[in-house]
Amino acid sequence: MENFTVWFTGLSGAGKSTLALKLERYLMEKDCNVQLLDGDIVREEIGSVFGYERTERIKMAKVLRLLAKLLNKKGITVIVAAIAPYEEIRQANRERLENYIEIFVECSIKNCIERDVKKLYQKAFRGEVENMIGVDDIYETPQNYDVKVNTSLESIEESFNKIKEYIEKILQRKGTT
Known part of the structure; x- marks a missing residue:
């Protein structure tokens, strides 16, 4: 296996960026x-450039997918931390990105709200923010993920260890470890 793209998907506040950084x-x-x-x-x-309506979110995902594809061609493994709320986006990723790995970061909306440092959920509940995934726009639960973690039930370390275990298998096939 050459390079790969690891795409973390989940609600805002689920822990995508934290796990992606790790x-x-x-x-x-x-x-x-x-x-x-x-x-x-x-x-x-x-x-x-892009708003938060469904069509705009799909366009933004296309930009991230294109960046990942271009970086992969240059020998760079890419990690994407983006909500990717619709199955349409994730399916297009799987079809268009070679060596695509999808990580579903599941988390209860309650925990996401508690972790929301940007207060986006509060703003959405007050009507100050529209098209908030999990509030007034749907997050379609992934069905074809490669790894699923649940940051409501697991510590970040426990979740990361599941991801690491999967990635280590990929690296072994690639001959990197």
């Missing part, structure tokens, strides 16, 4: 050429 550090320690694409950071950098 995976990035782990892969760097294994001397992998790796790049993390955090959906929030990419969105921040490109400004208000």
